[in-house]
Amino acid sequence: MPIHEVKHPLIRHKLGLMRRADISTKNFRELAQEVGALLTYEATKDFNLQEKTIEGWAGPVSVEQIHGKKVTIVPILRAGLGMLDGVLSLIPVARVSVVGQIRNEETLEASTYLEKLVGELDQRMALIVDPMLATGGSMISTIDLLKKAGSTEIRALVLVAAPEGVERVLEAHPDVSIYTASVDDHLNDKGYILPGLGDAGDKIFGTKQKDV
Ligand SMILES: O=P(O)(O)OC[C@H]1O[C@H](OP(=O)(O)OP(=O)(O)O)[C@H](O)[C@@H]1O
Ligand SMILES: O=c1cc[nH]c(=O)[nH]1
Ligand SMILES: [Mg+2]
Numbered sequence: 001m002p003i004h005e006v007k008h009p010l011i012r013h014k015l016g017l018m019r020r021a022d023i024s025t026k027n028f029r030e031l032a033q034e035v036g037a038l039l040t041y042e043a044t045k046d047f048n049l050q051e052k053t054i055e056g057w058a059g060p061v062s063v064e065q066i067h068g069k070k071v072t073i074v075p076i077l078r079a080g081l082g083m084l085d086g087v088l089s090l091i092p093v094a095r096v097s098v099v100g101q102i103r104n105e106e107t108l109e110a111s112t113y114l115e116k117l118v119g120e121l122d123q124r125m126a127l128i129v130d131p132m133l134a135t136g137g138s139m140i141s142t143i144d145l146l147k148k149a150g151s152t153e154i155r156a157l158v159l160v161a162a163p164e165g166v167e168r169v170l171e172a173h174p175d176v177s178i179y180t181a182s183v184d185d186h187l188n189d190k191g192y193i194l195p196g197l198g199d200a201g202d203k204i205f206g207t208k209q210k211d212v
Contacts, residue, residue, distance in 0.1 A: 014035050017031055032082040033082070035083075036083030036086030039179045040087045043157055048069070051065075073097070074098070080129045080131070083159070087127060097126070098114060098116045100114030117149050130157075131200035133180070134165050158178065160184050162183075163183055
């Protein structure tokens with residue numbers, strides 16, 4: 001199923017806390033990382049395991065290890081950095097590929113300003129992280145460039161998604177799975193998600209909130 005709205009009570013509760021208008025930068029940051037980790041838990045639940053015998057405290061013991069899964073985490077700058085540590089807390093050996101996308105606030109078109117990808121993309125699952133999937137432009141542009149660079153297996157982790165954006169992304173890239181804490185109601189006339197979180201980048205970095 002390409003869209004996974006994760007209904008776990010911890011995620012629902014934490015996302016509810018993030019929606020408060022008066023949330024502090026500190027709390028927003030902490031919760032973005034925590035929900036990022038919980039989405040990672042869900043997005044990796046089909047990873048294959050292989051058995052291995054190791055030396056345990058009482059002799060040889062058979063244990064399970066994740067098999068053959070190299071991962072690159074792809075935070076979309078800026079706001080994606082707000083989830084990166086949460087994902088790394090569960091996949092500490094993952095390589096990080098950084099993509100900068102900025103959305104023109106008038107046209108809502110995304111443009112790429114940084115592309116720093118790790119090697120062997122054809123052998124890695126790419127986990128794109130960005131708190132917000134609004135029109136879908138930033139996500140589509142990121143998936144386009146990852147595929148051009150060799151990625152074949154891509155999953156996207158977003159805190160909140162707009163139905164309009166989900167539809168656009170899945171139309172352009174039906175092979176990509178999206179994991180989100182919520183598919184919200186709709187976009188407003190400025191391309192912001194309602195009820196949404198407001199401007200996630202501004203909340204994470206403590207920059208001035210724009211009039212959304
Ligand atoms: O789905 P879209 O319509 O493309 O909108 C979503 C994008 O907009 C925000 O980033 P923004 O461009 O504000 O940059 P920032 O992360 O630096 O704040 C957000 O973090 C997503 O990347
Ligand atoms: O609702 C939105 C849409 C785009 N970017 C955000 O930070 N929030
Ligand atoms: Mg922003």
